[in-house]
Amino acid sequence: xxxxxxxxxxxxxxxxxxxxxxxxxxxxxxxxxxxxxxxxxxxxxxxxxxxxxxxxxxxxxxxxxxxxxxxxxxxxxxxxxxxxxxxxxxxxxxxxxxxxxxxxxxxxxxxxxxxxxxxxxxxxxxxxxxxxxxxxxxxxxxxxxxxxxxxxxxxxxxxxxxxxxxxxxxxxxxxxxxxxxxxxxxxxxxxxxxxxxxxxxxxx
Amino acid sequence: xxxxxxxxxxxxxxxxxxxxxxxxxxxxxxxxxxxxxxxxxxxxxxxxxxxxxxxxxxxxxxxxxxxxxxxxxxxxxxxxxxxxxxxxxxxxxxxxxxxxxxxxxxxxxxxxxxxxxxxxxxxxxxxxxxxxxxxxxxxxxxxxxxxxxxxxxxxxxxxxxxxxxxxxxxxxxxxxxxxxxxxxxxxxxxxxxxxxxxxxxxxx
DNA sequence: ATTAAATTCGACGCCGTGTAGACTCTCCAG
DNA sequence: CTGGAGAGTCTACACGGCGTCGAATTTAAT
Numbered sequence: 001x002x003x004x005x006x007x008x009x010x011x012x013x014x015x016x017x018x019x020x021x022x023x024x025x026x027x028x029x030x031x032x033x034x035x036x037x038x039x040x041x042x043x044x045x046x047x048x049x050x051x052x053x054x055x056x057x058x059x060x061x062x063x064x065x066x067x068x069x070x071x072x073x074x075x076x077x078x079x080x081x082x083x084x085x086x087x088x089x090x091x092x093x094x095x096x097x098x099x100x101x102x103x104x105x106x107x108x109x110x111x112x113x114x115x116x117x118x119x120x121x122x123x124x125x126x127x128x129x130x131x132x133x134x135x136x137x138x139x140x141x142x143x144x145x146x147x148x149x150x151x152x153x154x155x156x157x158x159x160x161x162x163x164x165x166x167x168x169x170x171x172x173x174x175x176x177x178x179x180x181x182x183x184x185x186x187x188x189x190x191x192x193x194x195x196x197x198x199x200x201x202x203x204x
Numbered sequence: 205x206x207x208x209x210x211x212x213x214x215x216x217x218x219x220x221x222x223x224x225x226x227x228x229x230x231x232x233x234x235x236x237x238x239x240x241x242x243x244x245x246x247x248x249x250x251x252x253x254x255x256x257x258x259x260x261x262x263x264x265x266x267x268x269x270x271x272x273x274x275x276x277x278x279x280x281x282x283x284x285x286x287x288x289x290x291x292x293x294x295x296x297x298x299x300x301x302x303x304x305x306x307x308x309x310x311x312x313x314x315x316x317x318x319x320x321x322x323x324x325x326x327x328x329x330x331x332x333x334x335x336x337x338x339x340x341x342x343x344x345x346x347x348x349x350x351x352x353x354x355x356x357x358x359x360x361x362x363x364x365x366x367x368x369x370x371x372x373x374x375x376x377x378x379x380x381x382x383x384x385x386x387x388x389x390x391x392x393x394x395x396x397x398x399x400x401x402x403x404x405x406x407x408x
Numbered sequence: 409a410t411t412a413a414a415t416t417c418g419a420c421g422c423c424g425t426g427t428a429g430a431c432t433c434t435c436c437a438g
Numbered sequence: 439c440t441g442g443a444g445a446g447t448c449t450a451c452a453c454g455g456c457g458t459c460g461a462a463t464t465t466a467a468t
Binding site: 063 | 423424425426427428
């Protein structure tokens with residue numbers, strides 16, 4: 001869409017640093033898959049990104065900050081996709097759609113999501129990010145349960161509390177399944193969907 | 205497990221080392237509660253136990269080994285208590301009893317159980333210990349589900365797979381609740397029990 | 409009492425983090 | 439074209455934690 005506005009639209013957005021930053025994050029993701037968080041050193045990341053440790057510290061203040069940025073980038077993607085998914089009216093369809101979406105998300109970003117969960121304790125900012133994400137999912141599950149006829153409220157047997165438990169069930173089940181294989185992920189999804197449907201009173 | 209560690213009991217009588225070993229584990233547990241795993245240094249543990257770093261390495265080969273031993277001690281306690289609990293015939297009672305027991309376990313050992321879960325990834329031996337523990341619980345849940353009429357089998361909607369998902373739900377829900385308060389733990393228990401009952405087809 | 413095993417200690421080397429300061433490159437104003 | 443500001447990069451260093459070593463000391467068995 002470059003019109004003919006003179007000197008206004010230079011490549012104002014493509015700074016050299018932005019490219020490097022992405023390279024660092026990409027390398028970090030690759031190394032995370034390959035060696036895990038603890039074994040991955042700042043030197044490794046820098047080397048993978050084609051710079052030295054000193055240069056990396058120009059972009060990020062610490063190893064934790066790098067990983068936090070990576071999680072933030074991924075989580076933002078999650079939010080975006082969640083927003084984009086249309087909410088079906090029919091609870092059964094909504095549940096099926098949600099589980100399908102969840103499978104895709106874990107297939108695509110399982111690694112980063114797992115590390116986000118693992119680091120939630122030790123890195124407060126990541127914990128913040130992840131708990132916010134969980135809250136979104138809990139709210140969505142709550143809405144579906146209520147639409148399916150589960151009594152609204154926060155008491156142990158009402159929609160909100162049940163949604164929270166179901167969310168943790170899904171998180172943990174996918175967490176483990178995504179370490180294994182795609183087939184496991186699909187089976188895990190079926191199981192979670194089944195329990196969700198039962199909990200909503202949609203099947204016996 | 206592995207290796208030949210010096211302080212292996214040859215005599216049944218109280219060795220000085222056994223006392224020290226317990227002191228180390230107790231200190232480790234206290235520090236874990238106070239500073240968390242990463243912030244806790246080997247020097248801290250040694251100091252708390254009234255010895256020097258060098259002396260600690262006589263008992264344990266590494267920081268990870270200390271915490272592994274602590275987890276092993278706690279987990280052994282879990283198994284013991286699980287074995288001691290009589291299995292009720294009536295599914296409803298069995299479920300209620302299991303949840304009650306779970307609340308007690310988390311109240312008493314929540315901290316160590318949480319760190320065991322957190323370190324399952326990075327310390328393979330702890331992962332082994334915990335996954336074995338989880339398998340015990342999954343087997344117990346499976347048995348209850350089958351006795352309540354859920355079809356046996358490992359397919360996504362049969363007892364075994366459902367038990368696994370329920371186990372993860374309980375683990376994760378208690379994990380979070382035990383970070384908050386005892387009240388939360390009790391409410392979490394009610395919610396999990398409710399979902400378990402529904403999944404077993406015992407209530408609608 | 410002698411001797412071997414058990415236990416403790418202080419000091420050392422290694423590795424990873426984060427910081428400091430100097431150097432290079434790019435781009436734009438004068 | 440030039441010189442300077444700021445982005446980007448480098449090497450070198452200080453700090454701290456982990457795990458090891460060997461020597462010193464205590465305990466237990468003969």
